[in-house]
Amino acid sequence: MSVANLPARAGGLHVLAAWGQGFAQWWLSGLRDAVPARWRIWAEGETRPQVMLWRDGDGITCRLTSAAGPAETRIPSSHFNAAALEQWLAGQGVSREATTVAPVISRELFFLRELSVPKAAFGALPRILDQDIVRRTPFQLSDIWHAATAVGGESDGVVPMCHWIIRRDRAEAALSELGLTSRDVDCLAVADAGGEAVPVITFRAASDEDPAWALRAVRLLALVALGAVVLGLVVFEWRQASVAAAVETALVAARQSAQSGRDGMDPAARLFAMKAETGILAVWDELSRILPDHTFLTETRIADGTVTLSGFSADAARLVRLIDQSPLFSGATLTSAITPDANERKERFSIAFKLRGARAVRPAARPRTAP
CATH class of the missing domain: 3.30.70.2830 (Alpha-Beta Plaits)
Structure with missing residues (x-):
C-alpha cells in the first residue's frame, strides 16, 4: 500500500464507521417504537448508576443515584481516593465498572462557545467539533478535552448548543484536588444555576450511549439467534437419523428378500455360493x-x-x-x-x-x- 492511499482509506473507514453508527441508531429507534409500552418501561427500569462528587470544605461529598434510590456520604479529603470511592460503592450494592463517576469542577476552568447545530448533523457532531477547534480556536486537540451539550429546544431543525472546552492540565489539577485522576472518572460535570450537577464532557461514552433497554435487546436477540442455531442443529440431526434409519430398514428388507429367494441351502452353503x-x-x-x-x-x-x-x-x-x-x-x-x-x-x-x-x-x- 502506498503512503498516498492512506488518507483516502482512512477517510473511507471513517465514513463507513459513521454510516454504521447511524444505522445502529436508526435500528434502535425503530425497535423502540415497535416495542409495546409496558415492555419498554420494563426494559428501561434499570438505569446506569451515577455518582457525583465534589469538594465540600475539608471533605469530598459523594451522591449516588441508582435504581435502589439515592445515597450520599461525605469522606474526609485526606482519606479519599479511587479505592475509597470503590469501597463505598460496593457497600451501596453497585460496582465501580457499572457506575458513571462524574466529578463536579468549577465552571471557570472551561472555555465556552455557543453553537447552532442542525439536528440532521448530530451523527457527525464529534467530527464537526474537532474541525471547529482546529479552525476557530487557538487550542490543539491533544491539549484539551471538549464536548457539546444542548442548551435549548429545537427550532426549525436547529439545536442551540454550548461547546465546553477545558485544558487537560487544568482538569488534571482539579481532579488531583479530589484525589482522583482522569483514569478514575468517566466524565466531567459542572453545577448549573440551580446547584444541580450536570455532566458536560464524557470520556467513556460507550456505556452512556447504550441504554439498558438497548443492551437487553441485543442480549435477547443473541439468545434468540443461539436458540435458532441449536434448534436447527437438532432438526438436522433428527432428519439425518430418520434418513439413516429408513436406509437401514430398506437394506434389512432387501437382505431378507434375497435370502428368502434362494433355494433351500443352509447358511454355510449359501455363503460359499x-x-x-x-x-x-x-x-x-x-x-x-x-x-x-x-x-x-x-x-x-x-x-x-x-x-x-x-x-x-x-x-x-x-x-x-x-x-x-x-x-x-x-x-x-x-x-x-x-x-x-x-x-x-x-x-x-x-x-x-x-x-x-x-x-x-x-x-x-x-x-x-x-x-
Missing part, C-alpha cells in the same frame, strides 16, 4: 484383458451365469477361442452368423458363454401323480 459367484466387475476386467484392441462391444448381458456379447471385431472367429481360454469363462459359442459390416469395416458377431462357478438355476420340481 456367494463367494464362488463371479462379480460383474470381475467379468468386465477379464473381458478388457482378453479381447483384442480391434474389438469393441455394442451390447453386454449377464443373467443367470450366462454372458452374451455383441459387437464388431477384425477377427471375430478368433474370439471364441480367446474366451474359452479364460479361467473365468467356458462354453463360448456363436449365437448368430458372423457378418461383415461395410460402415465399420469389421465383422459383426454375437457370442454367448458361461461363467465358471456360477450356479445353474434349477427348475421347480413337478409334483408326483399317483399311479
Whole structure:
C-alpha cells in the first residue's frame, strides 16, 4: 500500500464507521417504537448508576443515584481516593465498572462557545467539533478535552448548543484536588444555576450511549439467534437419523428378500455360493484383458451365469477361442452368423458363454401323480 492511499482509506473507514453508527441508531429507534409500552418501561427500569462528587470544605461529598434510590456520604479529603470511592460503592450494592463517576469542577476552568447545530448533523457532531477547534480556536486537540451539550429546544431543525472546552492540565489539577485522576472518572460535570450537577464532557461514552433497554435487546436477540442455531442443529440431526434409519430398514428388507429367494441351502452353503459367484466387475476386467484392441462391444448381458456379447471385431472367429481360454469363462459359442459390416469395416458377431462357478438355476420340481 502506498503512503498516498492512506488518507483516502482512512477517510473511507471513517465514513463507513459513521454510516454504521447511524444505522445502529436508526435500528434502535425503530425497535423502540415497535416495542409495546409496558415492555419498554420494563426494559428501561434499570438505569446506569451515577455518582457525583465534589469538594465540600475539608471533605469530598459523594451522591449516588441508582435504581435502589439515592445515597450520599461525605469522606474526609485526606482519606479519599479511587479505592475509597470503590469501597463505598460496593457497600451501596453497585460496582465501580457499572457506575458513571462524574466529578463536579468549577465552571471557570472551561472555555465556552455557543453553537447552532442542525439536528440532521448530530451523527457527525464529534467530527464537526474537532474541525471547529482546529479552525476557530487557538487550542490543539491533544491539549484539551471538549464536548457539546444542548442548551435549548429545537427550532426549525436547529439545536442551540454550548461547546465546553477545558485544558487537560487544568482538569488534571482539579481532579488531583479530589484525589482522583482522569483514569478514575468517566466524565466531567459542572453545577448549573440551580446547584444541580450536570455532566458536560464524557470520556467513556460507550456505556452512556447504550441504554439498558438497548443492551437487553441485543442480549435477547443473541439468545434468540443461539436458540435458532441449536434448534436447527437438532432438526438436522433428527432428519439425518430418520434418513439413516429408513436406509437401514430398506437394506434389512432387501437382505431378507434375497435370502428368502434362494433355494433351500443352509447358511454355510449359501455363503460359499456367494463367494464362488463371479462379480460383474470381475467379468468386465477379464473381458478388457482378453479381447483384442480391434474389438469393441455394442451390447453386454449377464443373467443367470450366462454372458452374451455383441459387437464388431477384425477377427471375430478368433474370439471364441480367446474366451474359452479364460479361467473365468467356458462354453463360448456363436449365437448368430458372423457378418461383415461395410460402415465399420469389421465383422459383426454375437457370442454367448458361461461363467465358471456360477450356479445353474434349477427348475421347480413337478409334483408326483399317483399311479
